[in-house]
Amino acid sequence: MFLDLKNTTIGYQTPLIKGVNTTLALGDICLLIGNNGVGKTTLIKSILHQTPVLEGEIFLNGKNIKTLSSKEIAEQIAVVFSKSPVPANYTLMDLISLGKYIHYPYYFELKTSDKQEVTNIIESLNLTQYSNYSLHQLSDGNLQKAFIGRALAQNSPLIILDEPTTHLDEENKIIILKLLRDLAQNHNKVILFSSHDWRLAKEFADKMWLIHDEKLDAGITEEILLSHDDLLNPKLFHFGEEFRAPQIIAPELHKEMLYSFLQKNLKKNLSAYKFEWKTTFWEVSTHNFQRNYTSFAEIAELLRNMH
Structure with a gap:
Protein backbone atom coordinates (compact mmCIF):
# COMPACT_ATOMS: atom_id res chain seq x y z
CA MET A 1 0.00 0.00 0.00
CA PHE A 2 1.31 3.46 -0.84
CA LEU A 3 -0.43 5.35 1.99
CA ASP A 4 -0.99 3.55 5.29
CA LEU A 5 -2.52 5.01 8.46
CA LYS A 6 -2.11 2.75 11.49
CA ASN A 7 -4.13 3.42 14.64
CA THR A 8 -3.72 7.13 13.93
CA THR A 9 -5.31 9.89 16.00
CA ILE A 10 -5.51 13.29 14.31
CA GLY A 11 -5.90 16.68 15.95
CA TYR A 12 -4.17 19.37 17.94
CA GLN A 13 -4.46 19.46 21.74
CA THR A 14 -7.85 17.75 21.37
CA PRO A 15 -8.37 14.77 19.02
CA LEU A 16 -10.55 15.36 15.96
CA ILE A 17 -10.34 11.84 14.49
CA LYS A 18 -9.45 8.80 16.58
CA GLY A 19 -8.05 5.38 15.78
CA VAL A 20 -7.78 5.59 11.99
CA ASN A 21 -6.75 2.38 10.24
CA THR A 22 -6.93 2.62 6.46
CA THR A 23 -4.82 2.38 3.31
CA LEU A 24 -4.70 3.65 -0.27
CA ALA A 25 -2.87 1.91 -3.10
CA LEU A 26 -1.53 3.19 -6.41
CA GLY A 27 -4.48 3.56 -8.78
CA ASP A 28 -6.97 4.44 -6.01
CA ILE A 29 -9.08 7.57 -6.20
CA CYS A 30 -10.62 8.42 -2.83
CA LEU A 31 -13.21 11.03 -1.90
CA LEU A 32 -12.85 12.60 1.56
CA ILE A 33 -16.05 14.04 3.00
CA GLY A 34 -17.33 15.38 6.31
CA ASN A 35 -18.91 18.48 7.76
CA ASN A 36 -16.91 21.67 8.31
CA GLY A 37 -14.67 21.46 11.35
CA VAL A 38 -14.50 17.66 11.63
CA GLY A 39 -10.83 17.51 10.65
CA LYS A 40 -10.57 17.04 6.87
CA THR A 41 -7.84 19.65 6.37
CA THR A 42 -6.10 18.59 9.59
CA LEU A 43 -6.01 15.01 8.28
CA ILE A 44 -4.43 16.21 5.04
CA LYS A 45 -1.84 18.26 6.97
CA SER A 46 -1.05 15.22 9.10
CA ILE A 47 -0.43 13.10 5.99
CA LEU A 48 1.93 15.88 4.83
CA HIS A 49 3.58 15.84 8.29
CA GLN A 50 2.73 19.52 8.71
CA THR A 51 0.63 18.66 11.76
CA PRO A 52 2.07 15.84 13.93
CA VAL A 53 -0.29 12.96 14.74
CA LEU A 54 -1.34 12.61 18.37
CA GLU A 55 -1.08 8.81 18.27
CA GLY A 56 -0.21 6.09 15.77
CA GLU A 57 1.81 6.21 12.56
CA ILE A 58 1.48 7.26 8.93
CA PHE A 59 3.52 5.43 6.31
CA LEU A 60 4.25 6.71 2.81
CA ASN A 61 5.47 4.11 0.33
CA GLY A 62 6.53 1.94 3.25
CA LYS A 63 8.40 4.68 5.15
CA ASN A 64 7.24 6.43 8.31
CA ILE A 65 6.65 10.08 7.42
CA LYS A 66 8.47 11.08 10.61
CA THR A 67 11.70 9.85 9.00
CA LEU A 68 11.21 11.77 5.73
CA SER A 69 12.48 15.28 4.96
CA SER A 70 10.18 17.96 3.61
CA LYS A 71 11.76 17.51 0.17
CA GLU A 72 11.23 13.74 0.26
CA ILE A 73 7.58 14.20 1.19
CA ALA A 74 7.14 16.80 -1.59
CA GLU A 75 8.62 14.35 -4.11
CA GLN A 76 5.99 11.80 -3.07
CA ILE A 77 2.97 14.09 -2.55
CA ALA A 78 1.59 16.98 -4.60
CA VAL A 79 -1.05 19.03 -2.78
CA VAL A 80 -3.60 21.72 -3.63
CA PHE A 81 -5.32 23.49 -0.75
CA SER A 82 -8.65 25.27 -1.19
CA LYS A 83 -6.90 28.58 -0.43
CA SER A 84 -3.33 29.11 -1.62
CA PRO A 85 -1.20 32.27 -1.66
CA VAL A 86 -0.96 33.72 -5.16
CA PRO A 87 2.66 34.44 -6.19
CA ALA A 88 3.22 38.00 -7.42
CA ASN A 89 4.24 38.61 -11.04
CA TYR A 90 3.66 35.00 -12.10
CA THR A 91 1.85 33.97 -15.27
CA LEU A 92 -0.31 30.89 -15.43
CA MET A 93 2.47 29.03 -17.26
CA ASP A 94 5.00 30.12 -14.61
CA LEU A 95 2.84 28.71 -11.83
CA ILE A 96 2.27 25.35 -13.50
CA SER A 97 5.97 25.11 -14.45
CA LEU A 98 6.80 25.65 -10.77
CA GLY A 99 5.60 22.12 -10.10
CA LYS A 100 8.62 20.80 -12.00
CA TYR A 101 11.14 22.52 -9.74
CA ILE A 102 10.60 20.07 -6.89
CA HIS A 103 12.91 17.86 -8.93
CA TYR A 104 15.49 20.54 -9.90
CA PRO A 105 17.41 23.44 -8.32
CA TYR A 106 15.53 26.74 -8.64
CA TYR A 107 18.05 28.08 -11.19
CA PHE A 108 17.69 25.05 -13.47
CA GLU A 109 16.41 25.46 -17.03
CA LEU A 110 13.48 23.12 -17.68
CA LYS A 111 14.05 20.45 -20.28
CA THR A 112 12.14 20.48 -23.57
CA SER A 113 10.19 17.44 -22.35
CA ASP A 114 9.25 19.30 -19.14
CA LYS A 115 8.01 22.32 -21.09
CA GLN A 116 5.97 20.06 -23.37
CA GLU A 117 4.40 18.36 -20.35
CA VAL A 118 3.46 21.76 -18.91
CA THR A 119 1.87 22.71 -22.25
CA ASN A 120 -0.06 19.43 -22.28
CA ILE A 121 -1.37 20.03 -18.77
CA ILE A 122 -2.51 23.55 -19.71
CA GLU A 123 -4.36 22.11 -22.73
CA SER A 124 -5.98 19.35 -20.65
CA LEU A 125 -7.36 22.01 -18.28
CA ASN A 126 -8.71 24.14 -21.17
CA LEU A 127 -6.43 27.01 -20.16
CA THR A 128 -4.35 27.48 -23.33
CA GLN A 129 -5.68 30.97 -24.07
CA TYR A 130 -4.64 32.10 -20.57
CA SER A 131 -1.07 30.72 -20.67
CA ASN A 132 0.60 34.15 -20.50
CA TYR A 133 -1.98 35.84 -18.27
CA SER A 134 -0.88 37.16 -14.91
CA LEU A 135 -2.38 35.09 -12.09
CA HIS A 136 -4.15 38.21 -10.82
CA GLN A 137 -5.97 38.48 -14.17
CA LEU A 138 -7.52 35.03 -13.83
CA SER A 139 -11.00 34.28 -12.56
CA ASP A 140 -11.27 32.33 -9.30
CA GLY A 141 -12.16 29.21 -11.28
CA ASN A 142 -9.22 29.43 -13.67
CA LEU A 143 -6.85 30.24 -10.82
CA GLN A 144 -8.05 27.10 -9.03
CA LYS A 145 -7.38 25.07 -12.18
CA ALA A 146 -3.91 26.61 -12.45
CA PHE A 147 -3.00 25.44 -8.93
CA ILE A 148 -4.28 21.97 -9.84
CA GLY A 149 -2.06 22.15 -12.93
CA ARG A 150 0.96 22.91 -10.74
CA ALA A 151 0.24 19.77 -8.70
CA LEU A 152 -0.07 17.68 -11.87
CA ALA A 153 3.26 19.03 -13.17
CA GLN A 154 4.92 17.89 -9.96
CA ASN A 155 4.29 14.31 -11.18
CA SER A 156 4.21 12.82 -7.67
CA PRO A 157 2.69 9.38 -6.97
CA LEU A 158 0.13 10.83 -4.52
CA ILE A 159 -1.96 13.91 -5.28
CA ILE A 160 -4.04 15.44 -2.48
CA LEU A 161 -6.60 18.13 -3.26
CA ASP A 162 -8.63 20.03 -0.65
CA GLU A 163 -11.91 21.09 -2.30
CA PRO A 164 -10.46 21.12 -5.85
CA THR A 165 -13.78 22.00 -7.52
CA THR A 166 -14.45 25.13 -5.42
CA HIS A 167 -15.25 28.13 -7.69
CA LEU A 168 -15.82 25.84 -10.71
CA ASP A 169 -19.01 25.49 -12.74
CA GLU A 170 -20.42 22.03 -13.55
CA GLU A 171 -18.56 21.71 -16.86
CA ASN A 172 -15.18 22.49 -15.31
CA LYS A 173 -15.88 20.30 -12.28
CA ILE A 174 -16.35 17.36 -14.63
CA ILE A 175 -13.16 18.25 -16.55
CA ILE A 176 -11.16 18.16 -13.29
CA LEU A 177 -12.78 14.99 -11.96
CA LYS A 178 -12.30 13.15 -15.26
CA LEU A 179 -8.67 14.22 -15.31
CA LEU A 180 -8.16 12.95 -11.75
CA ARG A 181 -9.74 9.61 -12.59
CA ASP A 182 -7.55 9.28 -15.69
CA LEU A 183 -4.45 9.95 -13.57
CA ALA A 184 -5.45 7.24 -11.11
CA GLN A 185 -6.47 4.60 -13.62
CA ASN A 186 -4.06 5.17 -16.49
CA HIS A 187 -1.05 6.73 -14.77
CA ASN A 188 -1.12 4.71 -11.52
CA LYS A 189 -1.47 7.70 -9.18
CA VAL A 190 -3.14 7.82 -5.77
CA ILE A 191 -5.73 10.60 -5.70
CA LEU A 192 -7.21 11.82 -2.41
CA PHE A 193 -9.60 14.76 -2.70
CA SER A 194 -12.16 16.38 -0.44
CA SER A 195 -15.44 17.78 -1.71
CA HIS A 196 -18.76 19.08 -0.44
CA ASP A 197 -20.25 18.28 -3.85
CA TRP A 198 -20.11 14.55 -3.14
CA ARG A 199 -23.11 13.65 -5.33
CA LEU A 200 -21.06 14.55 -8.39
CA ALA A 201 -17.69 13.50 -6.97
CA LYS A 202 -18.90 10.00 -6.09
CA GLU A 203 -19.24 9.23 -9.81
CA PHE A 204 -15.45 9.48 -10.11
CA ALA A 205 -14.21 8.09 -6.76
CA ASP A 206 -13.84 4.35 -6.12
CA LYS A 207 -13.25 4.77 -2.39
CA MET A 208 -14.56 7.12 0.26
CA TRP A 209 -13.28 8.37 3.60
CA LEU A 210 -16.15 9.73 5.68
CA ILE A 211 -15.30 11.64 8.87
CA HIS A 212 -18.05 11.77 11.50
CA ASP A 213 -18.31 11.46 15.27
CA GLU A 214 -14.49 11.55 15.61
CA LYS A 215 -14.18 8.45 13.41
CA LEU A 216 -13.14 7.78 9.82
CA ASP A 217 -15.21 5.24 7.88
CA ALA A 218 -13.34 3.97 4.82
CA GLY A 219 -14.48 1.69 2.02
CA ILE A 220 -16.03 1.45 -1.42
CA THR A 221 -17.86 4.71 -2.14
CA GLU A 222 -21.29 3.23 -2.75
CA GLU A 223 -21.12 0.97 0.32
CA ILE A 224 -20.16 3.89 2.59
CA LEU A 225 -23.07 5.94 1.23
CA LEU A 226 -25.55 3.10 1.63
CA SER A 227 -24.52 2.66 5.26
CA HIS A 228 -25.18 6.35 6.01
CA ASP A 229 -28.81 7.25 5.29
CA ASP A 230 -28.21 10.78 6.56
CA LEU A 231 -26.04 11.44 3.49
CA LEU A 232 -28.48 10.10 0.92
CA ASN A 233 -31.70 11.51 2.37
CA PRO A 234 -32.03 15.31 2.28
CA LYS A 235 -32.98 17.06 5.49
CA LEU A 236 -36.23 19.01 5.63
CA PHE A 237 -35.30 22.21 7.43
CA HIS A 238 -37.89 24.02 9.55
CA PHE A 239 -37.63 27.81 9.78
CA GLY A 240 -40.98 29.22 10.98
CA GLU A 241 -43.08 28.62 14.08
CA GLU A 242 -46.27 29.23 12.08
CA PHE A 243 -45.64 26.39 9.64
CA ARG A 244 -46.78 22.86 10.48
CA ALA A 245 -45.69 20.23 7.97
CA PRO A 246 -48.12 17.89 6.20
Whole structure:
Protein backbone atom coordinates (compact mmCIF):
# COMPACT_ATOMS: atom_id res chain seq x y z
CA MET A 1 0.00 0.00 0.00
CA PHE A 2 1.31 3.46 -0.84
CA LEU A 3 -0.43 5.35 1.99
CA ASP A 4 -0.99 3.55 5.29
CA LEU A 5 -2.52 5.01 8.46
CA LYS A 6 -2.11 2.75 11.49
CA ASN A 7 -4.13 3.42 14.64
CA THR A 8 -3.72 7.13 13.93
CA THR A 9 -5.31 9.89 16.00
CA ILE A 10 -5.51 13.29 14.31
CA GLY A 11 -5.90 16.68 15.95
CA TYR A 12 -4.17 19.37 17.94
CA GLN A 13 -4.46 19.46 21.74
CA THR A 14 -7.85 17.75 21.37
CA PRO A 15 -8.37 14.77 19.02
CA LEU A 16 -10.55 15.36 15.96
CA ILE A 17 -10.34 11.84 14.49
CA LYS A 18 -9.45 8.80 16.58
CA GLY A 19 -8.05 5.38 15.78
CA VAL A 20 -7.78 5.59 11.99
CA ASN A 21 -6.75 2.38 10.24
CA THR A 22 -6.93 2.62 6.46
CA THR A 23 -4.82 2.38 3.31
CA LEU A 24 -4.70 3.65 -0.27
CA ALA A 25 -2.87 1.91 -3.10
CA LEU A 26 -1.53 3.19 -6.41
CA GLY A 27 -4.48 3.56 -8.78
CA ASP A 28 -6.97 4.44 -6.01
CA ILE A 29 -9.08 7.57 -6.20
CA CYS A 30 -10.62 8.42 -2.83
CA LEU A 31 -13.21 11.03 -1.90
CA LEU A 32 -12.85 12.60 1.56
CA ILE A 33 -16.05 14.04 3.00
CA GLY A 34 -17.33 15.38 6.31
CA ASN A 35 -18.91 18.48 7.76
CA ASN A 36 -16.91 21.67 8.31
CA GLY A 37 -14.67 21.46 11.35
CA VAL A 38 -14.50 17.66 11.63
CA GLY A 39 -10.83 17.51 10.65
CA LYS A 40 -10.57 17.04 6.87
CA THR A 41 -7.84 19.65 6.37
CA THR A 42 -6.10 18.59 9.59
CA LEU A 43 -6.01 15.01 8.28
CA ILE A 44 -4.43 16.21 5.04
CA LYS A 45 -1.84 18.26 6.97
CA SER A 46 -1.05 15.22 9.10
CA ILE A 47 -0.43 13.10 5.99
CA LEU A 48 1.93 15.88 4.83
CA HIS A 49 3.58 15.84 8.29
CA GLN A 50 2.73 19.52 8.71
CA THR A 51 0.63 18.66 11.76
CA PRO A 52 2.07 15.84 13.93
CA VAL A 53 -0.29 12.96 14.74
CA LEU A 54 -1.34 12.61 18.37
CA GLU A 55 -1.08 8.81 18.27
CA GLY A 56 -0.21 6.09 15.77
CA GLU A 57 1.81 6.21 12.56
CA ILE A 58 1.48 7.26 8.93
CA PHE A 59 3.52 5.43 6.31
CA LEU A 60 4.25 6.71 2.81
CA ASN A 61 5.47 4.11 0.33
CA GLY A 62 6.53 1.94 3.25
CA LYS A 63 8.40 4.68 5.15
CA ASN A 64 7.24 6.43 8.31
CA ILE A 65 6.65 10.08 7.42
CA LYS A 66 8.47 11.08 10.61
CA THR A 67 11.70 9.85 9.00
CA LEU A 68 11.21 11.77 5.73
CA SER A 69 12.48 15.28 4.96
CA SER A 70 10.18 17.96 3.61
CA LYS A 71 11.76 17.51 0.17
CA GLU A 72 11.23 13.74 0.26
CA ILE A 73 7.58 14.20 1.19
CA ALA A 74 7.14 16.80 -1.59
CA GLU A 75 8.62 14.35 -4.11
CA GLN A 76 5.99 11.80 -3.07
CA ILE A 77 2.97 14.09 -2.55
CA ALA A 78 1.59 16.98 -4.60
CA VAL A 79 -1.05 19.03 -2.78
CA VAL A 80 -3.60 21.72 -3.63
CA PHE A 81 -5.32 23.49 -0.75
CA SER A 82 -8.65 25.27 -1.19
CA LYS A 83 -6.90 28.58 -0.43
CA SER A 84 -3.33 29.11 -1.62
CA PRO A 85 -1.20 32.27 -1.66
CA VAL A 86 -0.96 33.72 -5.16
CA PRO A 87 2.66 34.44 -6.19
CA ALA A 88 3.22 38.00 -7.42
CA ASN A 89 4.24 38.61 -11.04
CA TYR A 90 3.66 35.00 -12.10
CA THR A 91 1.85 33.97 -15.27
CA LEU A 92 -0.31 30.89 -15.43
CA MET A 93 2.47 29.03 -17.26
CA ASP A 94 5.00 30.12 -14.61
CA LEU A 95 2.84 28.71 -11.83
CA ILE A 96 2.27 25.35 -13.50
CA SER A 97 5.97 25.11 -14.45
CA LEU A 98 6.80 25.65 -10.77
CA GLY A 99 5.60 22.12 -10.10
CA LYS A 100 8.62 20.80 -12.00
CA TYR A 101 11.14 22.52 -9.74
CA ILE A 102 10.60 20.07 -6.89
CA HIS A 103 12.91 17.86 -8.93
CA TYR A 104 15.49 20.54 -9.90
CA PRO A 105 17.41 23.44 -8.32
CA TYR A 106 15.53 26.74 -8.64
CA TYR A 107 18.05 28.08 -11.19
CA PHE A 108 17.69 25.05 -13.47
CA GLU A 109 16.41 25.46 -17.03
CA LEU A 110 13.48 23.12 -17.68
CA LYS A 111 14.05 20.45 -20.28
CA THR A 112 12.14 20.48 -23.57
CA SER A 113 10.19 17.44 -22.35
CA ASP A 114 9.25 19.30 -19.14
CA LYS A 115 8.01 22.32 -21.09
CA GLN A 116 5.97 20.06 -23.37
CA GLU A 117 4.40 18.36 -20.35
CA VAL A 118 3.46 21.76 -18.91
CA THR A 119 1.87 22.71 -22.25
CA ASN A 120 -0.06 19.43 -22.28
CA ILE A 121 -1.37 20.03 -18.77
CA ILE A 122 -2.51 23.55 -19.71
CA GLU A 123 -4.36 22.11 -22.73
CA SER A 124 -5.98 19.35 -20.65
CA LEU A 125 -7.36 22.01 -18.28
CA ASN A 126 -8.71 24.14 -21.17
CA LEU A 127 -6.43 27.01 -20.16
CA THR A 128 -4.35 27.48 -23.33
CA GLN A 129 -5.68 30.97 -24.07
CA TYR A 130 -4.64 32.10 -20.57
CA SER A 131 -1.07 30.72 -20.67
CA ASN A 132 0.60 34.15 -20.50
CA TYR A 133 -1.98 35.84 -18.27
CA SER A 134 -0.88 37.16 -14.91
CA LEU A 135 -2.38 35.09 -12.09
CA HIS A 136 -4.15 38.21 -10.82
CA GLN A 137 -5.97 38.48 -14.17
CA LEU A 138 -7.52 35.03 -13.83
CA SER A 139 -11.00 34.28 -12.56
CA ASP A 140 -11.27 32.33 -9.30
CA GLY A 141 -12.16 29.21 -11.28
CA ASN A 142 -9.22 29.43 -13.67
CA LEU A 143 -6.85 30.24 -10.82
CA GLN A 144 -8.05 27.10 -9.03
CA LYS A 145 -7.38 25.07 -12.18
CA ALA A 146 -3.91 26.61 -12.45
CA PHE A 147 -3.00 25.44 -8.93
CA ILE A 148 -4.28 21.97 -9.84
CA GLY A 149 -2.06 22.15 -12.93
CA ARG A 150 0.96 22.91 -10.74
CA ALA A 151 0.24 19.77 -8.70
CA LEU A 152 -0.07 17.68 -11.87
CA ALA A 153 3.26 19.03 -13.17
CA GLN A 154 4.92 17.89 -9.96
CA ASN A 155 4.29 14.31 -11.18
CA SER A 156 4.21 12.82 -7.67
CA PRO A 157 2.69 9.38 -6.97
CA LEU A 158 0.13 10.83 -4.52
CA ILE A 159 -1.96 13.91 -5.28
CA ILE A 160 -4.04 15.44 -2.48
CA LEU A 161 -6.60 18.13 -3.26
CA ASP A 162 -8.63 20.03 -0.65
CA GLU A 163 -11.91 21.09 -2.30
CA PRO A 164 -10.46 21.12 -5.85
CA THR A 165 -13.78 22.00 -7.52
CA THR A 166 -14.45 25.13 -5.42
CA HIS A 167 -15.25 28.13 -7.69
CA LEU A 168 -15.82 25.84 -10.71
CA ASP A 169 -19.01 25.49 -12.74
CA GLU A 170 -20.42 22.03 -13.55
CA GLU A 171 -18.56 21.71 -16.86
CA ASN A 172 -15.18 22.49 -15.31
CA LYS A 173 -15.88 20.30 -12.28
CA ILE A 174 -16.35 17.36 -14.63
CA ILE A 175 -13.16 18.25 -16.55
CA ILE A 176 -11.16 18.16 -13.29
CA LEU A 177 -12.78 14.99 -11.96
CA LYS A 178 -12.30 13.15 -15.26
CA LEU A 179 -8.67 14.22 -15.31
CA LEU A 180 -8.16 12.95 -11.75
CA ARG A 181 -9.74 9.61 -12.59
CA ASP A 182 -7.55 9.28 -15.69
CA LEU A 183 -4.45 9.95 -13.57
CA ALA A 184 -5.45 7.24 -11.11
CA GLN A 185 -6.47 4.60 -13.62
CA ASN A 186 -4.06 5.17 -16.49
CA HIS A 187 -1.05 6.73 -14.77
CA ASN A 188 -1.12 4.71 -11.52
CA LYS A 189 -1.47 7.70 -9.18
CA VAL A 190 -3.14 7.82 -5.77
CA ILE A 191 -5.73 10.60 -5.70
CA LEU A 192 -7.21 11.82 -2.41
CA PHE A 193 -9.60 14.76 -2.70
CA SER A 194 -12.16 16.38 -0.44
CA SER A 195 -15.44 17.78 -1.71
CA HIS A 196 -18.76 19.08 -0.44
CA ASP A 197 -20.25 18.28 -3.85
CA TRP A 198 -20.11 14.55 -3.14
CA ARG A 199 -23.11 13.65 -5.33
CA LEU A 200 -21.06 14.55 -8.39
CA ALA A 201 -17.69 13.50 -6.97
CA LYS A 202 -18.90 10.00 -6.09
CA GLU A 203 -19.24 9.23 -9.81
CA PHE A 204 -15.45 9.48 -10.11
CA ALA A 205 -14.21 8.09 -6.76
CA ASP A 206 -13.84 4.35 -6.12
CA LYS A 207 -13.25 4.77 -2.39
CA MET A 208 -14.56 7.12 0.26
CA TRP A 209 -13.28 8.37 3.60
CA LEU A 210 -16.15 9.73 5.68
CA ILE A 211 -15.30 11.64 8.87
CA HIS A 212 -18.05 11.77 11.50
CA ASP A 213 -18.31 11.46 15.27
CA GLU A 214 -14.49 11.55 15.61
CA LYS A 215 -14.18 8.45 13.41
CA LEU A 216 -13.14 7.78 9.82
CA ASP A 217 -15.21 5.24 7.88
CA ALA A 218 -13.34 3.97 4.82
CA GLY A 219 -14.48 1.69 2.02
CA ILE A 220 -16.03 1.45 -1.42
CA THR A 221 -17.86 4.71 -2.14
CA GLU A 222 -21.29 3.23 -2.75
CA GLU A 223 -21.12 0.97 0.32
CA ILE A 224 -20.16 3.89 2.59
CA LEU A 225 -23.07 5.94 1.23
CA LEU A 226 -25.55 3.10 1.63
CA SER A 227 -24.52 2.66 5.26
CA HIS A 228 -25.18 6.35 6.01
CA ASP A 229 -28.81 7.25 5.29
CA ASP A 230 -28.21 10.78 6.56
CA LEU A 231 -26.04 11.44 3.49
CA LEU A 232 -28.48 10.10 0.92
CA ASN A 233 -31.70 11.51 2.37
CA PRO A 234 -32.03 15.31 2.28
CA LYS A 235 -32.98 17.06 5.49
CA LEU A 236 -36.23 19.01 5.63
CA PHE A 237 -35.30 22.21 7.43
CA HIS A 238 -37.89 24.02 9.55
CA PHE A 239 -37.63 27.81 9.78
CA GLY A 240 -40.98 29.22 10.98
CA GLU A 241 -43.08 28.62 14.08
CA GLU A 242 -46.27 29.23 12.08
CA PHE A 243 -45.64 26.39 9.64
CA ARG A 244 -46.78 22.86 10.48
CA ALA A 245 -45.69 20.23 7.97
CA PRO A 246 -48.12 17.89 6.20
CA GLN A 247 -47.54 14.19 5.58
CA ILE A 248 -45.63 13.84 2.31
CA ILE A 249 -45.27 10.49 0.53
CA ALA A 250 -42.92 10.88 -2.42
CA PRO A 251 -39.37 10.22 -3.65
CA GLU A 252 -36.85 12.17 -1.58
CA LEU A 253 -36.21 14.87 -4.18
CA HIS A 254 -39.92 15.52 -4.80
CA LYS A 255 -40.52 15.49 -1.05
CA GLU A 256 -37.75 18.02 -0.45
CA MET A 257 -38.99 20.36 -3.20
CA LEU A 258 -42.63 20.28 -2.06
CA TYR A 259 -41.66 20.83 1.58
CA SER A 260 -39.48 23.79 0.59
CA PHE A 261 -42.27 25.33 -1.51
CA LEU A 262 -44.94 24.90 1.16
CA GLN A 263 -42.81 26.32 3.97
CA LYS A 264 -41.86 29.43 1.98
CA ASN A 265 -45.36 30.18 0.73
CA LEU A 266 -47.83 28.97 3.37
CA LYS A 267 -47.34 30.09 6.96
CA LYS A 268 -50.07 27.87 8.40
CA ASN A 269 -50.80 24.53 9.98
CA LEU A 270 -50.88 21.86 7.25
CA SER A 271 -50.62 18.84 9.54
CA ALA A 272 -54.09 17.64 8.52
CA TYR A 273 -53.05 17.30 4.86
CA LYS A 274 -51.52 14.34 3.06
CA PHE A 275 -49.57 14.79 -0.18
CA GLU A 276 -48.71 11.75 -2.31
CA TRP A 277 -46.75 11.85 -5.58
CA LYS A 278 -48.42 9.70 -8.26
CA THR A 279 -45.73 9.79 -10.97
CA THR A 280 -47.27 12.70 -12.90
CA PHE A 281 -49.41 14.52 -10.31
CA TRP A 282 -49.83 15.20 -6.60
CA GLU A 283 -52.76 13.64 -4.77
CA VAL A 284 -53.82 16.01 -1.98
CA SER A 285 -56.19 14.73 0.69
CA THR A 286 -57.59 15.22 4.19
CA HIS A 287 -60.12 13.14 6.10
CA ASN A 288 -63.00 14.58 4.02
CA PHE A 289 -61.66 15.36 0.53
CA GLN A 290 -59.19 14.26 -2.16
CA ARG A 291 -57.99 16.18 -5.22
CA ASN A 292 -55.24 15.91 -7.82
CA TYR A 293 -52.87 18.69 -8.92
CA THR A 294 -50.05 18.89 -11.46
CA SER A 295 -48.35 22.08 -10.28
CA PHE A 296 -47.22 23.72 -7.06
CA ALA A 297 -49.10 26.89 -8.03
CA GLU A 298 -52.39 24.95 -8.07
CA ILE A 299 -51.59 23.43 -4.68
CA ALA A 300 -50.82 26.86 -3.21
CA GLU A 301 -54.08 28.30 -4.51
CA LEU A 302 -56.03 25.42 -2.94
CA LEU A 303 -54.37 25.75 0.43
CA ARG A 304 -54.69 29.53 0.60
CA ASN A 305 -58.43 29.17 0.11
CA MET A 306 -58.84 26.41 2.69
CA HIS A 307 -59.61 27.27 6.29
